[in-house]
Amino acid sequence: MAEPIVTLQSIEKRYGARTAIHDVSFQLYPGETVALVGMSGGGKSTIMRLIAGLEKPTSGRLAYRDPHIVTRVMFQNDRLLPWLSVQDNVGFGLRDPAVTELLAAVGLAEAADLYPAQLSGGQRQRLALARALLAQPQLLLLDEPLGALDALTRRNMQDLIMRICAERHLSSLLITHDVQEAARMADWIIVVKDGTNVYQTAGAKGQGPTVVASVGEDVLQVILQPAVTP
Incomplete structure (x- = not known):
């Protein structure tokens, strides 16, 4: 099995007394797309900044297969x-x-x-x-790049990004609030909630609209579940 291009293990990031993310663990393999979904302020962008090298984790292990990995970010603002x-x-x-x-x-x-x-x-x-x-780049970081587009243009852009990533065997990390988009584009979907990844499931890339809708609904239910009180 291929070695993961990026590994996050028990990652925590604090800003002073505030903990932005805690106990975040997942791997991203060559050619895969992983989508991070969840409510605003849940820690998705912090995770992306850490992977991009714009921030350093407070604790935990963040490792790259290649220490000289080339990453690029595509933002919602072009x-x-x-x-x-x-x-x-x-x-x-x-x-x-x-x-x-x-x-x-x-x-x-x-x-x-x-x-x-x-x-x-x-x-x-x-x-x-x-x-x-x-x-x-070996890793393309997609920070809600399609959020401002109309539905048809957004769909066409999803197709374009998926095609180019497949042709170039690019790994990508997608942040989106659209669970249907996550299900359609990603091999794996991670729900980030209250600063940690609480749920991971296989996406539905290439499996048709019915499967995409089903996966999207399942992920949405996890996002909307009330926090469990200890």
């Missing part, structure tokens, strides 16, 4: 540079065949000379995805 063209937002002035290839892969080959203000919301997120992929 963070494009409005004064640069589509081409230059990806390559920052480089006229590299890799940039042209990425724009074609995300369906923006015809828009290379346009500027962000001329793009739709879906196109802007496609551009953000291309920019994240330029460094050839």
Whole structure:
């Protein structure tokens, strides 16, 4: 069996007297997508920041298969540079065949000379995805990247991300509030509640809408369960 690309074991993160997450443990394997779902403030973004190396755990073990792992983050806010063209937002002035290839892969080959203000919301997120992929990351961190899109555009973006991750054998970690999105895109779904992962289940990627709906409903029930009083 392949070695996990990232391992979290009994991770805790405190900010002064406040504990953001505690006893978080899971593994992410090569080519897998793991989705973190749960209420706002439950600790999902803290987990992602730790994996991205933006924070250090207070205690526990966070280990990477490759100590020089390349990670990139795709945010809900596309963070494009409005004064640069589509081409230059990806390559920052480089006229590299890799940039042209990425724009074609995300369906923006015809828009290379346009500027962000001329793009739709879906196109802007496609551009953000291309920019994240330029460094050839081993791990793609998706921080609610589709939350601001309409339903049809969101579905198309889900398909695009899944296709590109499969073609490039990319591991990815998805934060989303949409349990149906988590079920559709992820191999594994982890419910994060009150700072810990309380539930893990297999996703329904590629198994059809009925299975996706069933998994999504099961996960939603776990999220909405009242906290157990000791």
